[in-house]
Each structure stands twice: as C-alpha cells, then as structure tokens.
Amino acid sequence: MSLDRFRHGVEIGASPAAIWPFLVEPALVHRWSEGRAVIEPDPQFPNLGSWAVVRVQAGGVSTWRARVAELLPPRRLRLELEGFQGLQGVRAQLALELEEWVHTTQLRWAVDLPLRGSSRQLTAALGARLGAPCSRVLARRLLRRLRDAVEGPEARERRRLGLL
16 A cells, blocks of 8 residues: 655744634634635534545535544644545545644645555546646645634734745
C-alpha cells in the first residue's frame, strides 16, 4: 500500500486556545474555508469518537464522514475520513497539530490518503476532485485565511504592509 501525504503549516499570532474554536466549531470553520466546507456534526462533536458529515466544494463536491479519532484540545485533532456519495471506499486521515511558540502558534495540517486497489483508481479518476482539497495552493490559501480569521483585520493589514 502506498500513501499520498500532504503536509502544510502556518504561523498564527495567537495561542492554541484561541485557534482551537476555529478548527472545531462548524460556523467558524465555514468562515475561513471560503464557504468550501460545510460541517453537519452529531450532537457530541467534537468529542472523541463523535462524527460529522463534511461536504467540501473544490473541483466538485466531495462528501466525507469524519470521525474524531484523537482529541487533545487545544493541541491536536485527528479525524478519520471515509468518503461516500461517489467516493465510496476512499479513506483518509486529517491531523491538525498546534505548537505554541513565544508569541505565536505553529499549526501543522497533514492529510494521509492510503492508495490501494479501488481507492488508488478512484483517486486517479477523480484527480481534481480529490486533489484540489489537498493541493498545495488551496491548502496554503486556506491556512492563510484561517490565520487571518483568528488574528483579525488589524493583523491582516499589518501583514499586508510588511509590518508582521
């Protein structure tokens, strides 16, 4: 079995505790995901073992069932993803890790997509549909939007002016 791995990161001028709600509260995720992600959680989400249906619009609509597999607020969240509605048999893991530095937090975003048998063929066939959500350009843009949402407009303007 081979594995496609996508790794990205961003430095955010806030504590892990300030960033955490932007990773687990559906309305806040929707804000920074450019409207690309719609999360329909079960009542226990984001508790360990709970799940949510996640619809991602990028080169088409991908629908995933996400189960919280690891939860260490506000440091680590790992989701096990299972595709359905056209993505049956495709599985992936999404891990978000937050490491506090002096005045910032480093957020690392990682997707592991096992490729074997029909999953490999489906991934190749859907190319843009599965590749776009994990692509470098989209991931970087989404992580910048997350940073901007957490830090607010004043920090975004200072960064634009080269003051951060």
